[in-house]
Amino acid sequence: MPVRPTTTPLLLAASTLLAAGTLTACGGGSGDDPDTVKISFKQSTDNQIRVMDTYLEDIKKQFEKENPGKKVKLVPIKAPDSEYYTKLQQMLRSPKTAPDLVYEDTFLINSDITSGYLKPLDTYLAKWKDWDQFIGTAKTAAKAADGKTYGVPDGTDTRGLWFSKGIFKKAGLPADWQPKTWDDVLAAARTVKKKVPGVTPLNVYTGKPAGEAATMQGFQMLAYGTGKDPLYDPAAKKWVTGSKGFKDSLKFVETVYDEKLGPDVSDALDPNFATRVRGELLPEDKLAINLDGSWLPQDWGKGAGHEWPEWSKKLGLAAMPTQNGQAPGKVSMSGGWTWAIPAKADNPDLAFKFIETMQTKANAKKWYIANSGIAVRKDVAADPTYVKAQPGIKFFTDLVASTYYRPAYPEYPKVSTAIQEAMESVTTGDSSVEDAASGYDEEVDSATDGQVIEK
Amino acid sequence: MLRALPVSPAVILLALFLAGPIGYCAYIAFTDLQLTGQAESSFVGLDNFREAFGDERFLNAVWLTLVFTFLSSIVGQNTLGLALATLMQRASKPVRTLTGAIVVTAWVLPEVVAGFLLYAFFRREGTLNAVLDFLHLPSQNWLFTLPILAVSFANVWRGTAFSMLVYSAALNEIPKEITEAAEVDGAGGWRRMWHITLPMIRRSIGTNLMLNTLQTLSVFGLIWVMTRGGPGNDSQTLPLFMYEQAFQKSMIGYGTAVALLLLLVGSLFSVVYMRLLRTEV
Numbered sequence: 001m002p003v004r005p006t007t008t009p010l011l012l013a014a015s016t017l018l019a020a021g022t023l024t025a026c027g028g029g030s031g032d033d034p035d036t037v038k039i040s041f042k043q044s045t046d047n048q049i050r051v052m053d054t055y056l057e058d059i060k061k062q063f064e065k066e067n068p069g070k071k072v073k074l075v076p077i078k079a080p081d082s083e084y085y086t087k088l089q090q091m092l093r094s095p096k097t098a099p100d101l102v103y104e105d106t107f108l109i110n111s112d113i114t115s116g117y118l119k120p121l122d123t124y125l126a127k128w129k130d131w132d133q134f135i136g137t138a139k140t141a142a143k144a145a146d147g148k149t150y151g152v153p154d155g156t157d158t159r160g161l162w163f164s165k166g167i168f169k170k171a172g173l174p175a176d177w178q179p180k181t182w183d184d185v186l187a188a189a190r191t192v193k194k195k196v197p198g199v200t201p202l203n204v205y206t207g208k209p210a211g212e213a214a215t216m217q218g219f220q221m222l223a224y225g226t227g228k229d230p231l232y233d234p235a236a237k238k239w240v241t242g243s244k245g246f247k248d249s250l251k252f253v254e255t256v257y258d259e260k261l262g263p264d265v266s267d268a269l270d271p272n273f274a275t276r277v278r279g280e281l282l283p284e285d286k287l288a289i290n291l292d293g294s295w296l297p298q299d300w301g302k303g304a305g306h307e308w309p310e311w312s313k314k315l316g317l318a319a320m321p322t323q324n325g326q327a328p329g330k331v332s333m334s335g336g337w338t339w340a341i342p343a344k345a346d347n348p349d350l351a352f353k354f355i356e357t358m359q360t361k362a363n364a365k366k367w368y369i370a371n372s373g374i375a376v377r378k379d380v381a382a383d384p385t386y387v388k389a390q391p392g393i394k395f396f397t398d399l400v401a402s403t404y405y406r407p408a409y410p411e412y413p414k415v416s417t418a419i420q421e422a423m424e425s426v427t428t429g430d431s432s433v434e435d436a437a438s439g440y441d442e443e444v445d446s447a448t449d450g451q452v453i454e455k
Numbered sequence: 456m457l458r459a460l461p462v463s464p465a466v467i468l469l470a471l472f473l474a475g476p477i478g479y480c481a482y483i484a485f486t487d488l489q490l491t492g493q494a495e496s497s498f499v500g501l502d503n504f505r506e507a508f509g510d511e512r513f514l515n516a517v518w519l520t521l522v523f524t525f526l527s528s529i530v531g532q533n534t535l536g537l538a539l540a541t542l543m544q545r546a547s548k549p550v551r552t553l554t555g556a557i558v559v560t561a562w563v564l565p566e567v568v569a570g571f572l573l574y575a576f577f578r579r580e581g582t583l584n585a586v587l588d589f590l591h592l593p594s595q596n597w598l599f600t601l602p603i604l605a606v607s608f609a610n611v612w613r614g615t616a617f618s619m620l621v622y623s624a625a626l627n628e629i630p631k632e633i634t635e636a637a638e639v640d641g642a643g644g645w646r647r648m649w650h651i652t653l654p655m656i657r658r659s660i661g662t663n664l665m666l667n668t669l670q671t672l673s674v675f676g677l678i679w680v681m682t683r684g685g686p687g688n689d690s691q692t693l694p695l696f697m698y699e700q701a702f703q704k705s706m707i708g709y710g711t712a713v714a715l716l717l718l719l720v721g722s723l724f725s726v727v728y729m730r731l732l733r734t735e736v
Contacts, residue, residue, distance in 0.1 A: 042472045082702060112704065178607035209685045266579060266599035271683040410492025412702050423685060 036071040037350040038099040042084045043076035051371050057364075061358045067274065070350060075099055098344035100351040106141045106335050107212070109151055111410040113144040119341045120148035124352045130359055130377075138376035141405050142338045145237060149275060151338030152430040153353050154364070155373030157294045158332040158399040159221055161185070161318040164199075167288040168283055168316070171195040178318045178323045182225070183287070189261040192288040200281065201261045202289045206253055207424035209271040214423055215404065215416040216333050217292055222249035224404045225322035225331040231415070232407030238453040239407075239415060241441040246322060248432045254426040263287075265428055279306045282315065294396035298372055312391035333404040336373070366404065374400060411448045418443035462695045484712040490705040503712035513713065516690055516696035520672065520720065523692050524606055528671035531611030533664060537619020541648070543619075544626055555619075562616035573609040574598070577681070577682030598682050602690035610671060617670075618663050626652070661732040666725045672717065684736035693717045 041052060047313035053076065053317035060072040077087050085108055091097040092112065104112065112118055125131045131139075132154070142151030159211040165175050172190045179185045209306040226245030233240055240246070241371045243360040256262040267273055281287035285304060319330035339355050341348045357363065365380045367373065369389045374396050375381040387394050406412065421443070431439070445452050484503055488496040507513045541557065543551045561569065576582045577597040586595035597605045629652065637647050653660070675694040678684065684691035684699070691699075693713065701710025 086490060108491060114493065115489075115491045116494050117491070207685070208687070209683045211683075263469075264596075266596035266686075269599060269682075269686040270578065270596075271685070272574070273510075371584060410489075417699075417704065421687075424685075428686070430687075 028118070031061060033071075034347060035069055035350075036073050037101065037347050037354055038073045038075055038356065039101045039351075040075045040077055040088065040099040040105040042081075043078040045078060045080055055367055055370055056128060058365060059354070061379050062363075063354055066424065067350075067353065067358065069157070072354065080171070081105070082244070089115075089117070089199050092342050092344065095346075098342040100345040100347045101354055102340055102343065103343055104142070104151055104338050104340045105403060106151075107408050107412075109142050109338060110144055110408045110412070112151050112340075113146075114410045116343055118150045119343045119345065119348055120144075120146075120150055121152070121341065122148050125152075128352075130356070130361075133361070133377045133379050134362060135378060135381075135400055137334070137400065138404055141334070141336065142340065145234075145409065151340040152359060153336055153338045153376050154358070155368050156334045156336035156369070156376050156400065156403070158374055158396045158403050159217055159293050160320055160332060160396065162282065162292055162296065163316045164282070164285055164288050164291045164319060165314055165316050166285050167192060167196050167358055169328065171288070175316060177316060179321045180329070181321050182222070182323050184321065186261065189256070189289060190259070193259075193261055195230075196288070200263045200287045201255055202269075202291075203263055203277060203281075203287055204253060204256050204291050204419075205268075205274065206257070206427045207261075207269045208417070208420045209269050209286050210273065211420065212416060213274055214420045216335065218253070219249055219419050219423055220333050220404070220406065221291055221320050221331055222252050222323075223358060224333065225320065225326075232409070233453050233455075234407075236453050238451050238455050239411070239431075239448050240450045241444055242437075243455040245323075246440070247433050247437045250422060250426050250436055254421050254429075254433055257427045258429065268427060269424065283308045283311070285314075294374055294392070294399075297373065297390060297392060301372075311356065317392055317395045319402075328402045330399070330402050332399040332411055334374075334400070334403040334405055336376075356391075376400065411451075414447035415444055418447065426450040469701070480711050483708055483714060484715045486708045487706075488711075490702065490709040492705055496708065499708070501550050503709045504716070507707065507716060508712060512688055512691070513696065516691050516693045517716075517720070519690065520686075520692040520717075521601055522603055523610070523674075523690075524668055524671045524724075526604070527607040528667040529664065531607065532618045532667050532671075533660075535611060535615045536663070537622045537660075537689035539615065539619045540622035540626055541652075543623065558616040559620055561613050564613070566613070566674075566676035567680055569603075569609070569613045570677045573612065573677075574604075574681045577605045577609075599686055602682045602686065606681055606690050609677055609681060610674055614667065614670065614675065618667060621659055621663045622656065625656040629655050658732060660730050664731075665725055665728040668728070669721055672724070673723050682722045693720070 006031070008337050039056065040055065043053060044050070053074075056074055060074065063072055064070060073080060077084055077162070079087060085105070085343055088102060088104075089112065091099065092102070092115075104118075109118070126165055133199075138153045138156060139149065141153045141156070142314055143149050161179070163177060168175060168177060168188075171188075172195065173188055173191060177188065179188065185202070192201040204222075205213040207214055209220070220231070227243075227246055229240065230243060230245045230249075232238070257265055257268070267276075270276075277290060278296055279285065282290060282296075283300070297311060299306050302309070302310050320332065322329060322331055339358070341351045342383065345351055358367070359377075361377070361379050364375070365383060366378060366384060368375050372390055372393075374393070375386060380386050381397050381400070387397070418440050422440040425431040425436045425439070426433055441452075461709060462480045484498045485498060485500060487502070501692075539554065543554060546554070564572070574581075578584075579596040583597065587594040614620075633651060633655075637651055642650070673694055674692070675698065678690055678692060678695055679698075682690045684695040688696075694717070697710050697713045697717065700706050700713060
C-alpha cells in the first residue's frame, strides 16, 4: 500500500498548519505595537453599503496625518447585530484579541461594563472640551450603575408617530395633527376605523416575534409617558414591579388590538411585519398611524429597495404624547451606538485620541448626514446643513430633548423578553392586563434574582 | 504501538476539534456562564438541569420537538420518500427525471431560502390561501393558527428528497426475480410491499429514520425564518429555545445544558433505531 506512508506526512502537515492557523488566529492581535491603534466596528452584511467603512477610512487618513508615526488598523466584523455582539464579547475577553477601540450598542454596553470588558473614560472626558457639546441625555447613554461613563455616543435615534396625510384627509383629521394625550391617539384611530374602512388605523409593535421593536418602539414609548422611571429605579438600583404605569401601558396595547384599531393580530405577530410596514403598508397608504423610529426613510432613499422619495409629502410626523398630557408633553426613546475602549486595550490613550478626531464638529456632522443619524451634539444639531440634509431630521432631532435611554443593565434582555410576552398575551386576548402584569412581575423577579421594588 | 502511529494525527485532530469543544460544552453546562453581564462565572452543579425541568417553556419545547420530529421526519419525510421511490420505480423515464429534479431542488436549497419560500406559501396573502380562495374554501393565517403543522410541512417539503434517494437505492437492490415470482404467485401490490419489499429494505429504513430524525431534531433556520418560534411559544422547538436562552438572554450555561439534553434526545432515538437495525431479517 503506497498510500499509507504519504498520508502520514500529509496529515501531519495538515495538522501543523491547522494548529498554526488557530494559534495565530488567537494571537492575531500583534497588540504589542504601541504606535498602532486597532479599531473594531460592525461592517454591513450588504456589500453595497459601505457608509461606515468610507467614513472610518477618511478619519484614519486624517488621524495618521495629524499624528506622524502612528498607524490605524481597521478590524471590521461583518455580521448582523446579534452575531456582532457575540463575536465582540469573545474578543473583549482576552488581552490577545481585544482591540483598542470598539463600536458598542447602547443596548448591551452595560452588560459589557459589568463583565469588566470596558474602561471608564472619565479622566479623558474631563480634559476633553468637545464633551460639553454633547446633550445631557446622550451623556448618560453609556453611563453605568457605578456613575462612570464608558462610551462616547456617535449619534442616536428617536421615535414618534408617522401618519398618512392621505388617510387623515379622508377621515377628516388635520394634516398638522399633534395628539396631546393617549386618548387623542386612540380617538384618531377610531375615527379612521369608522371613516376609512380597509386601512389599518394604528400600528403598535407587539409580541415576541417583533422582538426589541415591541419593547422599545411599542411598550416603552407608552410606559415612559406614564411617569418617572417606569421600569427601573436608579436610586434603589432595582427593577420596578406592580406599577400602575405598566398596567396602563398594557391596557393601551390591549385596547388597540381588542377594538381592532391595530393590524390583524396574526399580522402583528408575524416576524417580518416591520419590513411590511416600511415596504408595503406605509407607501401603499394602508396604514394611518405608525409608532416607529426615525430611521424609516433609510428604506425609502435612492437604491434602498423601496424607493419612495415622495414620502415627506405623504407622511406627517407627530410626537408621541404622554399618557394624560403631563409635562413635558411628549416622549421618545433612544438607542444608538457609542465608541468605547476595552479594558484590555493596549493603547487606550491613542484610542481616545482617535475618538477626538472622529468627534470634531465637522467630522461628526459628516457622519450624521452619511448614516441619517440623529445628532447628539448641540453644535451639529443647530447647523443648517445638517438640518436640511433630510426631511424630518429637525423633528426627530428636537425630540432628543425629551428622550430616554433604556435601562440596559445586564438583566435587560430578559426583562425585555418578559415585556414582549406580556404584550403578546394581551394582544391575543389570552390573558387580562392584570394577569399579564403579574406574570411579568414574576418573570422579572426570577430574572433579576429578586432585585425588584414594588411601586 | 508503532502501528498506531499513522492514525495518531487523525486521532489528535479529532480530539482537538471534535471532542475538545464537546467536552468544553459539557463543562459549561454545569456553570452559570453568561455571554456578557457577569464578571466571573462559577460552577453550579446540576442547577441548569434542575431549572430546565422546572421550566414549563422547556417542557413545551421538548414536546414540540417530539411532535415536529414525529410529524415531519418519521411520518412525513420517511413515508413520502418511500412512496415517491416506489412510484418512481414504475414511472417512465421523463417523469422520473422531472420528479427527481423537483424534489432534489427543494433539498439543495439553502435552509433560509426554503424558509422564505414556505413563509410566502403559508402567510396570509400567500399562495396556499390564494388557492383556497379560488376553490371557495376558508383561508386563514396558517403560521398563526397551526404553526407547528406549517413548519412540519415545510420540513417535509425540504427533506423528503433525502429519503427518496435512500429508498430508491434500496429498492434497486431488490432482485427482480423475487418480485416477479411473488407476482406469479398472485400477490397483489400491497402484499408484495408488506411481505417482500419492506422486510428486504429494513436496514435502509433504520438508517434513513436515524439520519432523518437527527437532522430534524436540529432544524433551526427553517423555523426561525417562518415563525421565529411563535406565536407565543407555539412552534419553539428545542434548538430555538436554546438559541433564545444562550444568545438572546446571554445565558450560555443554561443554553448549553439544554443543548446537552437535546443531544440526549437524539441519542435515545438512535438507540431505538440501532436496535431496529440489529434484529435479524
